[in-house]
Amino acid sequence: MIMTQTMAMLVDAYRELNSKKMFWISLILSGLVVAAIACVGINDKGLTVLWWTISLDILNTSFLSPASFYKFVFIQFGFNFWLAWIASILALISTASIIPDLVAGGSIELSLSKPIARVRLFLTKYATALLFTGMQVAVFTVASFLVIGVRGGAWEWSIFLAIPLVLLFFSFIYCVCALLGLVTRSTIAALLLSVLFWFFLFLLNTSERTVLLFKLNAEDRIATAQRELDNLPELISRSKERIAIFSTPGEGENDTARSRRESNKATEEAKLAGHEMRVATRQQNLAEYRTSFETLDKWHTMLFGVKTVFPKTAETMGLLERQLTSLNELQRFADAQEERDNDRPRGRGNEPSPRVARKVEEVLRSRSVFWVVGTSVMFEALVLFICCAIFVRRDF
């Protein structure tokens, strides 16, 4: 009986999505996106679009292999942009009505009057939404796998990691949508509030990353200032030694030699004064950097704590990039960018350096899969538990 009921609900969910046309619209759009990716290529001169070539000095096969290019395009455009944003929003629009429709008056009586436990009924409905989102992602991923293989010459199996990752990412948002749909019984309210929750996660993630960047920047400055401070005593003692040397008149010193010595002594004294002033300045800077680091560290700890409780959508999606792109590849991109940026005029002196940006990337990549996925799944499990508790206890 369980299989019969589950299959019936799956078929019903398919009919519902089919009737809304959104499933097919999403699928067609996904196909167009993959086709667009397939149309773009790379050769020794630059980028190719169908049979046209756009000459680019910074983007050609001498700089990037076709396989890396397609992986890069898939991750940045296909995965981080299309799947993480547009396709997920379309999937949310398609599936947001599933729970409000389930609990709608006139419909829920029919469902609850069948020999099926409420928890199973709710979770099966929830799973159908994820299943159809999974189907969309699977179709897109298979098509992308073929494009990377045929056009880039790399059969990258790890690309299929996109399917569970996007499903996890979507489920983190959808569980909240399901809870809101259950509480409000309104598709529009559930959809809008879910998008608001998504925006909150985006803000939380952006804030944490920004604070982390500034915190590491402050740390970097502390290290630089400390290094300078550590070197200054040696420079001071060296200057003092030289002043002492220049203070002692040589035997049979003529006027010219004396004048040069005194000039050298004056120069060294000026250097010594400069070093001593730098010690004071650096000590003051160091104190300021430490204060700012402590403040940023406090904020970062707080934001990190809040983020630990909530789903980590960006990091979950970042796991694919971690898998497909090594730090060395990122280093090459960063070095090339740094080289190019060196020609441009720099802004204010306290801008984070590319070294700090790389360090941020390293910190983000060092976060464990359990922290990224495990705690997010725990959040989802908690939300689903609340949903089931409400659904089981409510009188319809």
Add this chain to the structure above:
Amino acid sequence: MLSPTGVARLPTATADLALDLKDVDKSYAAGWFKRGVHALRGIDMHVGRGEVFGLLGPNGAGKSTLIKILMTVIAPTRAQGTMLGRRIGDKSTLARVGYLPEHHRFPDYLTGRQVVEFYGAMSGVTRRDRKQRAAHLLDFVGMAKWADTKVRGYSKGMRQRVGIAQALVNDPELVLLDEPTDGVDPVGRRDIRQMCQTLKDRGKTVFLNSHLLSELEMICDRVAILVQGRVASQGTIDSLTTHRQRYEIEVASDDSNVDTGLRGALSVWLKPDASGSLTGQLQTGESIDVRLDQPHAPAMVKVATADAAKVQPLLDSIRAARLTLRAVRPIRPSLEDLFMEAVTDPTTGKTLAPGAKEDA
């Protein structure tokens, strides 16, 4: 199940009862902006297998709440008893029960056939069986021609018919129909009545909740009247109406002496009353009520008995007083009379306000 006279009698053994409800109670807790409501106040109800049972009551009496409790849509505050031999709330029993909710809403992207098959699958009916039954049931409810049309194109009556078909797709032993004739035209109502009769003939128990008293009267073996969350009365329509049956004796009022004539003829039974009304009782206790004050209407003597023999002495006396008898009629109250009596406050004589009683 049926007695030789065709009157259904309630079986006493629990195994013979489709529904055996004891002390079913439901209270809705008070919220921030609403007061608590005591929807059901200890319902005791018994429905025998194979009978058509009618549940009636005014709006807000708790009829739908009771059905929803049986179908596990609502959790009771307190409930004892069984449905098809299993405790109330047991999910597995629902595989043997069919249900048509009052304001049902089928997915409008499905056809009538798909609706019946989908709910069949949800009841655990195998693919082959539900295909066969869907075709048969859609024909049974007169929807074979529209079976493959989307529900969104159906009229209210067509939706009700498909609703009945889906309630029967699991070949249930007990069918609960909540307002099945709501929004259905007279032809449809007759068809639904016939369907209920057919189901009864096939040994199914039919539990009907309806406002249409005349229809319930036509098909129900037994009824229960629910008023403000309590069972006001239940039993066969005959048993409920027997003690309310009476005889009406119509006397021509053309004669100017009809007033004094009747008073004299019935003086043995009538009691003097300060208010001037003519009431009395037979030796066996049944009440007599004489109406003389209706202008342009015959004088009327009402005797609260179903026994014709007990009326004969009164008729003899009226004839002996040389008054003209125009009619002698046995009067059997209708279900509507019973209903109105149940929903009328005996102290004020006014009908009770609709809705459940709020908790104090």
